[in-house]
Amino acid sequence: MAGGSYRVVVWSTGGIGSIAIRAIQERPNLDLVGVWVHSAEKDGRDAGELANGEPIGLAVTTDADALIALKPDCVVYAASGPERDALAIPDYVKLLGAGINVVTTSTTRLVNPHAYEPAEWRDQIAAAAKQGQVTLYASGIEPGFAADYLPLVLSTQSSRIEKIHSYEIGLYDDYGVPDIMSDALGFGRPLEYQPWISFPGAIAGEWHGQLRMVADALGVELHSVRETFDRAVTERTLEVAMGTVEAGTCGALRMQAIGIVDGRDAIVIEHVTRLAPDVAPNWPTLPNALGYRVVITGTPDIDCTFDVTLRDRKKAGIESMTSGAGAMVATAMRVVNAIPYVVEAEPGLVSSVDLPLTIPRQAFNPA
Template identity: 55%
Template structure:
């Protein structure tokens, strides 16, 4: 067996903590460093920061020190409302240093050709070329649930008229108030204008997976149009970020449709509730997170993937684990891939060869 791939995890949030734990269980990967944002976490054992036992790897906020370790790959899992703007300079530095990256941070890069900033994309392409390194972004939605699962199911199709990928989630566990309230409009009156309602925002948010599916199916997207629907709650709901008062938004539904031949052919829907009894007429699930793919054609295909236990309120942990493992399992494949910006179309199935046990 070849030497383990030297790996750094960038951030110790939910995804990063799962990545730290998973890497520690694998014989083909070696955790050599962990980056943290706050000075309070720097100097602490990474295993403890991830909610486990000490592992002898000390977290640092010194990016230069981590680059000097010359890791084979960085698992970049930082989060926040300015994640792309803050992450791109880090990506460039790492790629130029010859360090491969797998990321759950910049979901708009799940299909790099459709990335919303051509300037940033050009910077990343140049950095990867100069460093002979590769970059791959994935996750669960956007990611596997919104594109690769759909394409896998289409391998059974003789004819396709529409592909719809849908996430149905109970997100009462999500603690970031500004994202949930100002970004999505939860706990705000229905006449409040959240970031989601900014013209073009929904189209931009789902552009990458729509174009990834289109590329996989060999069709061209003519345009993308998006819609937003919100529903109020008739009672107060206590959630991780506070209280959602009765009469304010308790459920959000977005839809982005890629048009081919004048028809909505590739559709991404995202349904988020803060309680199961809000928006009862919308598609629902007994699970805290369900990812559906519905293919209209010959034959019609309907598939639901559920994370966590039914009624278990464990979707936050389950989704974090699934998101982290989408990129951790991809590390050996990305390290072996040709230099450049990759999507799931460029990699084989990223099998978890060290997960059994």
């Protein structure tokens, strides 16, 4: 920490990175000193122009070593892609080993680093953090808040808990990444197609860490994880961000990861994802295009529903997305707001449970 502020580098200028750039610029306690980009076409351009069109006088670079040489207190790692873990792990090791704290939205399974697999990669990251005497923290809105941290906050009102069921329910019509939407999830494909997410162990692998984080925090043993996976076809042709989705192909997914405690379904994470509101109308719904719900059955029964929306996309660094815009800002801010707490934390790999409440310092602006 220098001059009362934390020196920060943002790693990539995609959706989350652009939001982080604008937010850091507005915080008196955060000092944006560098931005990394992968593309040679972006190298040397103004970071603000890439974020939302307004220059800030800071050129981005493809030179990772030059950014490390700046000795930032923390890197906001927001690079994305289909091979994000394989590409991100070496970056984490390099940054942590150089004595730079890392907050990341890229490796979602690291929201619970204590359950992260493969163990070999976890051990590499942990060794680098120990070497550099720094900390790594991963978060987002889901994973990272809605289905893991929020249920634990709500449980502070509980006398007895029988079951926790967390939902993300939303439209993904504005998500235009075909290799994820079509290949991995199966949208726009006939039901005979087997997407990656439907393979045994895929759903459990994605959400096991969150289930275990909730179970461990509540002091119960998670015996196993059961999966459910269902699809529904659209009865009409849809024009969405990923392209044309023909009638009779997959237009909605419903997935559950169910944590078994004492032989019963006890902790459930469910995602219902549609390309249009009228697909699979009998599945769970919420009033708005994207929302979250936590239901705790016990004494007392607790039912919490929330959504995140956005009035000014340009100011936040978002120009294109509609229903997911607020969730993108929330995802970015889960790690940007955590920067001071991560820098001040004991070295190692931490989850939200390991940190104090990451209240956004110097963010309140009555105007």
